[in-house]
Amino acid sequence: IERRVSHLAYVNSASFNFANQILLVDFKDPYNEQRALKEITEIVDGLEDNIDVFYYENKPEAPKRGFFRDYFWVMLGLLIIMLNFGFFRIPQLFDFSLIPPIVTTILYWVGYALLISKLLIRQIRNIRHLSFFDENTLMIIATFAAMLIGKHEEAIAVITLYSIGEHLQTRAVNKSKQEISALIDIKVEYANVLSTDGKIVIKDPMQIKVGDVLVIKNGERIPVDGEVILGSTSLNTSELTGEAKLKRVDVGFEVLSGNINVGEVIHIRAIREYNDSTLAKIINLIENSTNNKSKVELFITKFSRIYTPIVVGLALVLVLLGWLIPNPTPVFGEQGWLYRAAIFLVISCPCSLVLSVPLSYFAGIGAAAKRGILFKGSTFLQTMTGVKTIALDKTGTLTYGSFFVTDYTDEETLKVAASIEKFSSHPIAQAIVTKFGKKRFYGVENVKEVPGYGISAIVEGKPALAGSKRFLETNGIPVLLDKIPVGSYTFIAVEGKLLGYVIVKDELKESAMETVRYLSSHYDTVMLTGDNEASAREIAQKLGGIEYYSELLPEQKLERFNAIRTNSVSMYVGDGINDAPLLKNADIGVSMGSASDLAVEVSDVIIINNDIRLLERAIRIAKKTQRIAIENIVFSMVVKLVFLLFSTLGIMFMWLSIFADVGVTLLCILNALRIIMPSKEVSKVLFPGKKPTGESPK
Numbered sequence: 001i002e003r004r005v006s007h008l009a010y011v012n013s014a015s016f017n018f019a020n021q022i023l024l025v026d027f028k029d030p031y032n033e034q035r036a037l038k039e040i041t042e043i044v045d046g047l048e049d050n051i052d053v054f055y056y057e058n059k060p061e062a063p064k065r066g067f068f069r070d071y072f073w074v075m076l077g078l079l080i081i082m083l084n085f086g087f088f089r090i091p092q093l094f095d096f097s098l099i100p101p102i103v104t105t106i107l108y109w110v111g112y113a114l115l116i117s118k119l120l121i122r123q124i125r126n127i128r129h130l131s132f133f134d135e136n137t138l139m140i141i142a143t144f145a146a147m148l149i150g151k152h153e154e155a156i157a158v159i160t161l162y163s164i165g166e167h168l169q170t171r172a173v174n175k176s177k178q179e180i181s182a183l184i185d186i187k188v189e190y191a192n193v194l195s196t197d198g199k200i201v202i203k204d205p206m207q208i209k210v211g212d213v214l215v216i217k218n219g220e221r222i223p224v225d226g227e228v229i230l231g232s233t234s235l236n237t238s239e240l241t242g243e244a245k246l247k248r249v250d251v252g253f254e255v256l257s258g259n260i261n262v263g264e265v266i267h268i269r270a271i272r273e274y275n276d277s278t279l280a281k282i283i284n285l286i287e288n289s290t291n292n293k294s295k296v297e298l299f300i301t302k303f304s305r306i307y308t309p310i311v312v313g314l315a316l317v318l319v320l321l322g323w324l325i326p327n328p329t330p331v332f333g334e335q336g337w338l339y340r341a342a343i344f345l346v347i348s349c350p351c352s353l354v355l356s357v358p359l360s361y362f363a364g365i366g367a368a369a370k371r372g373i374l375f376k377g378s379t380f381l382q383t384m385t386g387v388k389t390i391a392l393d394k395t396g397t398l399t400y401g402s403f404f405v406t407d408y409t410d411e412e413t414l415k416v417a418a419s420i421e422k423f424s425s426h427p428i429a430q431a432i433v434t435k436f437g438k439k440r441f442y443g444v445e446n447v448k449e450v451p452g453y454g455i456s457a458i459v460e461g462k463p464a465l466a467g468s469k470r471f472l473e474t475n476g477i478p479v480l481l482d483k484i485p486v487g488s489y490t491f492i493a494v495e496g497k498l499l500g501y502v503i504v505k506d507e508l509k510e511s512a513m514e515t516v517r518y519l520s521s522h523y524d525t526v527m528l529t530g531d532n533e534a535s536a537r538e539i540a541q542k543l544g545g546i547e548y549y550s551e552l553l554p555e556q557k558l559e560r561f562n563a564i565r566t567n568s569v570s571m572y573v574g575d576g577i578n579d580a581p582l583l584k585n586a587d588i589g590v591s592m593g594s595a596s597d598l599a600v601e602v603s604d605v606i607i608i609n610n611d612i613r614l615l616e617r618a619i620r621i622a623k624k625t626q627r628i629a630i631e632n633i634v635f636s637m638v639v640k641l642v643f644l645l646f647s648t649l650g651i652m653f654m655w656l657s658i659f660a661d662v663g664v665t666l667l668c669i670l671n672a673l674r675i676i677m678p679s680k681e682v683s684k685v686l687f688p689g690k691k692p693t694g695e696s697p698k
Helices: 002-006 033-047 072-089 101-115 117-128 135-148 152-183 278-287 295-324 337-347 351-370 378-384 411-421 427-436 469-474 510-522 533-542 554-565 577-585 597-602 613-649 654-675 679-685
Strands: 011-017 022-027 191-194 200-203 213-216 226-230 233-236 246-249 266-270 373-375 387-393 404-408 444-450 454-459 462-467 488-494 497-505 524-528 547-549 569-574 588-592 605-607
Touching (some): 002 022, 022 033, 117 135, 135 152, 135 654, 295 337, 378 613, 387 554, 387 577, 404 411, 404 427, 411 444, 427 488, 427 497, 469 488, 554 569, 588 597
Parallel strands (some): 387 524, 387 569, 569 588
Antiparallel strands (some): 191 213, 226 266, 233 246, 444 454, 488 497
């Protein structure tokens, strides 16, 4: 679909989203909407039956399709074949000697034509769009050849089994999509908005404005990001962050959209509109995650385009060899070369690869999303499996990013520092201001912030600086202090002289030590930070003595990262605005959920709840996904090659060859589901019994 739509004259590109069944089309201006819809519908109809095509904003109510209406002619053909077989092959039912054999043959051909009618219609549509080779082509040529040489029952058995298999495939794929979509079904359908007269008005979340007061009842999902202004409750954050524990919130707490209220009724004030809220961004990332396809998926797509013509050519060569090379086996005989070529075509259908490989990656994305890990595409899922070098930011990634003042020279130094730093949004600056409290600040003007260095300002008419040691020394102010407590320090200078310092510290995450030990035992792991040497060394030692580089400016971080990554696949994990260049430059960038908007925008993977332990889980999911995708490819190809060898040697029956097509496809689909489901639940996709027990995927 993507390829054919992209070739339309008025289309720049097209990408089919497997998750939400949406074809994203980049049209050239101007274009005729009705003509575009008609031609795209014809393309889709030529590839698949019973698919409704419409513009997203004009989505109709899904019509209910009847099985017998869709398959009436097929069922009629099957009935004719069964009656023909019963009357003319079972002597107890009818004395077929009274009827000429030609009648049996004609009835078989009539039944065969009706049985294969849906495939023929689909093939005719394909030919109209200049597409001559796909699995329909293989099946039609193979069974037609079998009918020609008198293998009526086998040809009909193959078509029947193929049709049943197609139905089971469709069912399995649809069920798979439902299972995967259920993992990430976090949409909010409505919001309770408190009006000015005190009444609750139910609105679409898209209609919520910043400042609106929302009422969140027990069991309801929060529709937009907000701040609690009345009440206290517990929130179930598991579907958003993957954490299986409740979070207690009170007045003044910021709450994220998507969390479920499991306690008392609370009122929140919207701080973001729906499209800017956490929930909408997550849903958008998940729904568009299949647009960035992995190399394996792209290879399978390209492979399937040339695979079918090659297979048809090989089958033709097989028949020609039977004609040209003297041998006792006739071309049109019982086990002749034409019969062998027909079996060759049935076995060669590429469905198992075309369906199971994309499904494997989509399942991997869904499984990760359920645990609070968002991959922006399957290409990043694959890239993560090849990572050799991992660089970690310190603040907010390995530490909580919640600074607190531990020491300062004197009250005057703290007051000057707080008066300057109140103009900055940096966490260290906020910690200094918090420590100073609500006392009277000095008058400050002409504030200039130099990212990565510090701030210059005029304090009570005197020039002042607040920042790193390098910042002061760059401005000609020497910093000659021998013993300074370990921590992140801010030096203060007034009128060209050092006034003192303020020391702040950040607490290391408990989960960081365990995760970094795992990473450093499997990968080249390094910490990059703009913090001072002493503070960086202390954190590195707590993490098991990993390699680190300190006192790096943003551009120096990038230079150092490029130097250590060499030619290996690299990953960078960070959360700040200054991390954005590294997140974008790395082969795969991972940001924390609390990261700046810019960091989230340029990263490839997002860990929603800031738990660094999920980085290890993300790697494991990526490796399991790739392993299962490769299993499907290898299993499919090995089975097909074995069956192809048997068919070439003339020791294969056509009805049995259908296993190499439909049977292998179903097994590969079920194998892909192991990514998201316990093994004992996988079989219920095809043959549902009682509902799953709810056991979480291992």
